Amino acid sequence: MRRRRARPTEDALGGYGSLAERSPVPTVLARPDGPPAGLPRLLAGIPARGALSLGAHLDLHGALPPVLDPPSRGRRGSSGRGSSALLDLVEASGLRGRGGASFPLATKLRAVVGASRSPLGGRPVVVVNGAEGEPASAKDRTLLRSLPHLVLDGALLAAAAVGAHEVLLGVCESSPAALDACALALAERGAPHRGEPSVQLVAVPSRYVAGQESALVSFFGGGSPLPTFTPPRPSARGVRGRPTLVSNVETLAHLALLARYGSDWFRELGTPAQPGSALVTLSGPVAFPGVYELEYGSPLLALLDAAGGATAPLRAVLLGGYAGTWLDASLLRGVALSDEHLAPHGATLGAGVVVLLSADACPVAEVASLVRWLASESARQCGPCVFGLDALASVFEQLVLGDAPGGLASQRRGVRVRRDASGGAATLDGRDATPRLAGLAALVNGRGACSHPDGAARLVASALNVFADELAAHSHNGPCAACARPSELPRPRVARRDSSERSLASPLRG
Amino acid sequence: MTPPPPPLSPLATVGPSLAWYLTRSTGAVALLLLTLAVALGVADVQRWSSPRWPRFVVDGLHRSISLLALVFLVLHILTAVLDTFAPISPLAAFVPFVSSYRPFWLGLGAVAFDLLLAVILTSLLRARVGARVWRAAHWLVYACWPVALLHALGTGSDVRSDWLLVLSAVCLAVVFAAVLVRTLGSWAAPARVRGLALGGCAAFTVGLVLWLPSGPLGSGWARRSGTPTSLLGHSSAAGTSSSRIVVGP
């Protein structure tokens, strides 16, 4: 490897790496009037239409602190090692990923840095995950469409943290507005200065599994947007074999503010285990469905109130996404929105998804359509997912449509199914479907290369729990009157409202 | 009183030699084993099994018999090269159509050998070359086998004898049946492709049956197939029985 001639000025000033090592965890405030108190944080200044321009963004939040500027591009040696000050800042803040897994960002950053230091590591790559294939989530495209500079700041900071020179900004192709806004934002910033990483905007498929970490990495590497077998994890070997940081859009937006206002400010909201604020997408029979910002630990009722209240009596709520967990409506009063509060109910917030189900809908029919959708979104790479999800969907369809035969012709690559496999085609004949559903859910859990079948298992298991009565009734009596109603669970549209109403003005700790 | 037949000697330049016997026998065994390997391969991919023949036995036998076929094939080539009767160089074993002895028909043998090598090497190194490359190479077996059969019928000096004709017919029937099972079974290919496969197989069989009487079973085949003229003088009269040792009709 050819050694570059050392550039005297950068090194003499201590460059990024060594200066960062000498300074403490920064609490530099970017704005003279101090950081914003309470909410909104991310959604502050969100325009009713269009995107917040670069100038308005800098007026609102101030410039990034100079000590956290990205490293000079041309140097070898310590510039490839990332910024330990930034890593310490993220660790102190306790910022967790907002893509659904709630994984601590600091741990992920350190894993990428560690992998890049190993002999076969290579220079890291940052992938911004704006795929948002979850139909019940709109927060990421909201950020990309209306506040792209917040996301871009976060991406550049993440690149600085791991020492990456390349940022791949993945935006769902189903949102032309988000793609346009990001393209314009990049044009506003102009070409990267010396030392800044390059940012490439790429439209990614809106398929559900395409947003999975390894699927996205595979897509950016020129392959298909389907999950791959791990290990190696993307943080060790990702795009073109390099350590790759895959981070959700919202996570990076939080990073952009965290770097300006510090970890103490970040921890002023939320719970000790889940600090900060979060975006949730609320849909269903509520006056104003849409994207809201709240602090972790807020009661679910407070969210409903902020959204104008329910417009129909509620039967249940689905938390975490279309592959999430059902909670009975009777729990609505006591439930707070943070993973530690939801854990006793077996639920998580996931990618910040809250879907309400009215008492008028048939829960069995709704779950049936969800399971069939999950089955159709399978990457079709793993047998248990392909056959198991189809079998689950078939059983549900029998409950909703009567004894319509289901089942799948097993013609995937000549794969055969054992002769005694009952699949979904066996008719229930009035027997309770619950044991078969529970058995199938347990059978598919953990047996795919990604967590797609796990999500379906979780959805079904919680449905068996919450909708036990309806399921028994459908098993013995067949479809109910509400089965024929159109589904209540469409892809939610984001309600464009004033930012002060969108966020919870007075956080109530539950 | 007729003179006694010349003694068998490995390096005889005229008449029968041990190497020549070995070449023909190992070639025949190699063809038989290759046929078995194809049949087992189809049973394997069709996931056929029974209580006494579990999947791992079928799969393991397929692999072992393929390797054994390669062993016999290598012996077949070695003995052919070492036999100084016919001028077959080591190069001719790998590079088709360069030998001076029946160049085309021997060359087919080299083609079959190369194809089989490709299949077996990719199989042995499957973990390294990956599933896609392995699968693509494995399809070459369906080219290798008919080429090997044509080589046997065109090059071999026993083609007129009953045993080789019977062996060839049996092997052809087995492979035809295997192709039938494969195309009509759970092979995930469009109907057009399956039809082509079956049609190709049928066309090959019919073509072979039509060609044999005017080809290797016809008169003067040794000369027509490219035997060097220096060797032609050792031929006996046509129509000899299988118990006599002949170079060619």
Place this chain on the structure above:
Amino acid sequence: MSHHLRVNPIACEAHGLCAELLPERISLDEWGYPLLDGGPLPPELLTHARRAALACPTFALLVERGED
């Protein structure tokens, strides 16, 4: 140092050889795909496990070292 069984579910094509060669730890679900009994492999099963991994036509069965 313990050894564990793992399946690459993408590579697995439900051939079923593994369940024949290591029935103590591998059974097949109703579609022919392997169900692994978790936990470390005792030394007497290790050879059989390796044989099963080698026999898999798609190299989907893995014998891995260490905790996971």
